[in-house]
Amino acid sequence: MxxxxxxxxxxLGLNLENHDALLNVLGKMYGDIFMSQKSRPAKTAYLxxxxxxxxxxxxxxxVDGKKQGKKVIGTYCTFVPEEIVLAANGVMVGxxxxxxxxxxxxxxxxxxxxxxxxxxxxxxxxxxxxxxLEASDMIVGENTCDGKKKAxxxxxxxxxxxxxxxxxxxxxxxxxxxxxxxxRKFKTAIEKLTGNTITVEGLKKAIAxxxxxxxxxxxxxxxxxxxxxxxxxxxxxxINQIFFYEDPVRxxxxxxxxxxxxxxxxRNKAGVAVPKTPRILVSGCPMAVPNWKIPSIIETSGAVIVxxxxxxxxxxxxxxxxxxxxxxxxxxDNLVDxxxxxxxxxxxxxxxxxxHIREMASRYKADGVILYGLQFCTPYSVxxxxxxxxxxxxxxxxxxxxxxxxxxxxxQLKTRIQAFIERLxx
Amino acid sequence: MxxxxxxxxxxLGLNLENHDALLNVLGKMYGDIFMSQKSRPAKTAYLxxxxxxxxxxxxxxxVDGKKQGKKVIGTYCTFVPEEIVLAANGVMVGxxxxxxxxxxxxxxxxxxxxxxxxxxxxxxxxxxxxxxLEASDMIVGENTCDGKKKAxxxxxxxxxxxxxxxxxxxxxxxxxxxxxxxxRKFKTAIEKLTGNTITVEGLKKAIAxxxxxxxxxxxxxxxxxxxxxxxxxxxxxxINQIFFYEDPVRxxxxxxxxxxxxxxxxRNKAGVAVPKTPRILVSGCPMAVPNWKIPSIIETSGAVIVxxxxxxxxxxxxxxxxxxxxxxxxxxDNLVDxxxxxxxxxxxxxxxxxxHIREMASRYKADGVILYGLQFCTPYSVxxxxxxxxxxxxxxxxxxxxxxxxxxxxxQLKTRIQAFIERLxx
Numbered sequence: 128m129x130x131x132x133x134x135x136x137x138x139l140g141l142n143l144e145n146h147d148a149l150l151n152v153l154g155k156m157y158g159d160i161f162m163s164q165k166s167r168p169a170k171t172a173y174l175x176x177x178x179x180x181x182x183x184x185x186x187x188x189x190v191d192g193k194k195q196g197k198k199v200i201g202t203y204c205t206f207v208p209e210e211i212v213l214a215a216n217g218v219m220v221g222x223x224x225x226x227x228x229x230x231x232x233x234x235x236x237x238x239x240x241x242x243x244x245x246x247x248x249x250x251x252x253x254x255x256x257x258x259x260l261e262a263s264d265m266i267v268g269e270n271t272c273d274g275k276k277k278a279x280x281x282x283x284x285x286x287x288x289x290x291x292x293x294x295x296x297x298x299x300x301x302x303x304x305x306x307x308x309x310x311r312k313f314k315t316a317i318e319k320l321t322g323n324t325i326t327v328e329g330l331k332k333a334i335a336x337x338x339x340x341x342x343x344x345x346x347x348x349x350x351x352x353x354x355x356x357x358x359x360x361x362x363x364x365x366i367n368q369i370f371f372y373e374d375p376v377r378x379x380x381x382x383x384x385x386x387x388x389x390x391x392x393x394r395n396k397a398g399v400a401v402p403k404t405p406r407i408l409v410s411g412c413p414m415a416v417p418n419w420k421i422p423s424i425i426e427t428s429g430a431v432i433v434x435x436x437x438x439x440x441x442x443x444x445x446x447x448x449x450x451x452x453x454x455x456x457x458x459x460d461n462l463v464d465x466x467x468x469x470x471x472x473x474x475x476x477x478x479x480x481x482x483h484i485r486e487m488a489s490r491y492k493a494d495g496v497i498l499y500g501l502q503f504c505t506p507y508s509v510x511x512x513x514x515x516x517x518x519x520x521x522x523x524x525x526x527x528x529x530x531x532x533x534x535x536x537x538x539q540l541k542t543r544i545q546a547f548i549e550r551l552x553x
Numbered sequence: 554m555x556x557x558x559x560x561x562x563x564x565l566g567l568n569l570e571n572h573d574a575l576l577n578v579l580g581k582m583y584g585d586i587f588m589s590q591k592s593r594p595a596k597t598a599y600l601x602x603x604x605x606x607x608x609x610x611x612x613x614x615x616v617d618g619k620k621q622g623k624k625v626i627g628t629y630c631t632f633v634p635e636e637i638v639l640a641a642n643g644v645m646v647g648x649x650x651x652x653x654x655x656x657x658x659x660x661x662x663x664x665x666x667x668x669x670x671x672x673x674x675x676x677x678x679x680x681x682x683x684x685x686l687e688a689s690d691m692i693v694g695e696n697t698c699d700g701k702k703k704a705x706x707x708x709x710x711x712x713x714x715x716x717x718x719x720x721x722x723x724x725x726x727x728x729x730x731x732x733x734x735x736x737r738k739f740k741t742a743i744e745k746l747t748g749n750t751i752t753v754e755g756l757k758k759a760i761a762x763x764x765x766x767x768x769x770x771x772x773x774x775x776x777x778x779x780x781x782x783x784x785x786x787x788x789x790x791x792i793n794q795i796f797f798y799e800d801p802v803r804x805x806x807x808x809x810x811x812x813x814x815x816x817x818x819x820r821n822k823a824g825v826a827v828p829k830t831p832r833i834l835v836s837g838c839p840m841a842v843p844n845w846k847i848p849s850i851i852e853t854s855g856a857v858i859v860x861x862x863x864x865x866x867x868x869x870x871x872x873x874x875x876x877x878x879x880x881x882x883x884x885x886d887n888l889v890d891x892x893x894x895x896x897x898x899x900x901x902x903x904x905x906x907x908x909h910i911r912e913m914a915s916r917y918k919a920d921g922v923i924l925y926g927l928q929f930c931t932p933y934s935v936x937x938x939x940x941x942x943x944x945x946x947x948x949x950x951x952x953x954x955x956x957x958x959x960x961x962x963x964x965q966l967k968t969r970i971q972a973f974i975e976r977l978x979x
Contacts (some may be wrong), residue, residue, distance in 0.1 A: 238934040270722045273699045276901050277935035296696045475702050508664040509703035
């Protein structure tokens with residue numbers, strides 16, 4: 128990344144030495160994992176560009192916007208409605224972190240036995256390496272899992288302007304009431320922060336923008352049903368990751384162009400792997416940049432990933448928001464309806480998730496399902512046992528993989544995943 | 554235990570072979586840990602009797618009651634209001650389990666990285682060794698932590714008549730609404746199960762019975778403030794454990810008599826340890842029978858425990874329910890007010906807990922605080938870090954201890970706890 132950004136990073140208060148170290152690792156990882164892929168669609172050049180400028184051009188855009196009065200809202204969860212932020216002329220960026228950083232410092236604030244994603248969130252703050260976090264005028268935490276819920280109490284002391292959104296634990300009528308109250312409260316907080324009143328027209332426009340971004344992901348997902356798969360799981364995951372911080376309109380346009388190319392590939396039976404390559408559905412915990420460990424192992428072991436049942440994937444993007452309604456409250460209710468359909472494991476019961484996994488496996492012609500869990504993520508690890516049993520019972524091969532962000536278990540994971548892929552070929 | 558009970562256990566569907574093994578271990582543990590204590594109050598004979606008949610006489614009482622139409626409601630949490638059960642002429646018993654059992658079978662249903670308490674709950678069911686569970690006409694789970702919330706989804710398939718109570722995650726007005734709705738729903742379910750309508754009079758009487766049971770614990774706690782301590786922490790913990798399944802009226806009478814004896818002891822400056830023995834407050838996760846590991850290590854290392862900031866302890870017993878009100882709904886609101894004061898780590902924020910720990914340390918003249926956590930219990934383990942720092946900052950020595958139900962770490966724990974006690978003496 129260009130040296131011109133160093134002033135920008137310094138002004139944001141980053142630790143330049145740590146940040147250089149992170150960028151070096153990130154750059155090398157990206158090169159090793161993404162640039163070594165064969166038969167990538169030409170349009171993945173967009174992804175390469177976005178990633179090369181992930182702490183550069185995009186941050187400059189945010190900072191330039193801030194100078195013109197735009198507010199940046201940093202989030203950690205698919206339950207924070209981007210529509211409300213956009214309707215108040217704000218920018219929403221995902222802050223979840225996918226690499227171990229400053230672990231020793233983190234463990235002064237959090238127990239060791241906590242999921243890597245939360246620890247990484249703290250590490251990126253304590254290490255001073257996340258320009259998105261430092262550029263955020265408001266940081267939104269949410270009471271989803273125990274780990275996050277309790278971590279926000281500590282995080283509050285490390286950042287300025289942490290806003291915590293409560294969440295229901297069920298999906299009954301009461302849950303709807305809770306989420307409705309929280310979304311209305313959030314709307315008020317965003318209006319206060321930005322100084323902009325959210326109007327029916329503005330919210331409808333925002334709904335259209337976010338729906339469009341989701342729709343292009345639906346288009347991409349449908350194209351991946353083809354055999355041979357026209358794009359790798361790694362590149363598709365990256366698209367789902369970029370989804371969280373790229374400008375939404377630009378993202379939609381660029382991914383639509385990529386889909387045009389993929390459509391031609393499907394017509395020409397061109398793909399990233401030979402036909403009949405074992406096809407994997409990955410299901411479970413979210414994967415934040417640069418957590419590419421499992422997909423990279425899978426796709427260098429003779430299989431191709433054809434879908435992600437994940438918050439960073441179809442769980443997060445599958446449903447659209449209705450724009451029917453003549454009041455802001457009615458539109459907020461539409462948001463509640465849409466977001467409460469997300470089948471996150473924090474809900475009880477959450478049996479829709481198994482239905483969705485089966486549906487995805489069938490739609491994308493997956494030969495097997497890898498249930499991916501972050502160590503110490505209780506909601507997903509409890510669900511994984513039952514889902515694995517149920518899938519196997521229905522003739523869909525499944526395997527549970529639990530890991531963290533370290534590289535220590537790569538050899539062992541490779542062995543298990545290769546054995547699973549061999550089973551699919553047999 | 555008498556052989557006459559074998560028919561009873563068989564009729565309840567226990568696995569007699571497993572159950573014999575459990576009783577043998579339990580009996581030996583109790584002998585080693587409790588009967589070896591010096592200068593026990595004479596009235597602890599009541600505790601010895603209750604424990605010797607824990608799977609005998611008390612179960613016979615429950616079964617005899619069932620024959621006369623009484624219903625038994627088994628629970629796992631201090632948030633389930635016993636008042637409602639008593640008001641419908643039901644019996645409430647605690648089911649939490651404090652020992653590893655049938656671990657291999659458990660791990661077919663639950664991930665390894667789950668707290669010992671939840672795994673033990675499953676183990677006692679899968680091993681067929683808990684007569685309380687098997688005698689329960691309704692089993693009440695609650696959406697407190699992620700582990701329990703998700704475990705109930707699996708437990709539902711292992712027991713009949715599991716009732717799940719939702720819980721709020723905060724303590725705002727909305728939280729009150731949630732708990733109110735849940736308690737009303739619970740009241741209706743209990744009325745349906747028992748066939749008895751809950752009246753104002755009945756509920757007031759039940760409130761009085763449970764308040765009396767709590768009040769005697771308050772009396773006990775206050776007496777433990779004396780130096781020398783008139784009763785051990787182990788016996789006090791056992792009283793708090795028995796609190797959950799003994800007949801409440803008998804319990805109150807017996808513990809009041811014990812307190813009479815302790816009062817005389819305090820007057821005569823008699824105690825279980827010499828004056829100036831280091832005094833410890835234990836704070837954290839609940840300890841279910843027979844989880845006596847940490848208290849036993851502490852009290853055989855030259856210290857005495859003077860308070861338990863725990864669900865099985867003062868967190869669970871400290872506040873009374875007001876009986877002001879002329880309608881059942883008004884009285885249920887009083888229950889909501891009282892139970893929502895419980896400063897469980899599932900709530901966010903939960904800063905009252907730190908206040909309560911400090912208050913207890915001062916009231917019971919503790920020299921130090923041991924923050925006890927079950928491994929993989931995220932809510933308490935996240936809180937423990939901040940609380941440890943805060944207490945130390947205020948000059949109250951504190952140490953975090955994380956463990957499970959195994960005996961493997963006893964040597965290591967002894968070394969750490971002894972070093973902590975030496976620090977208190979220095």
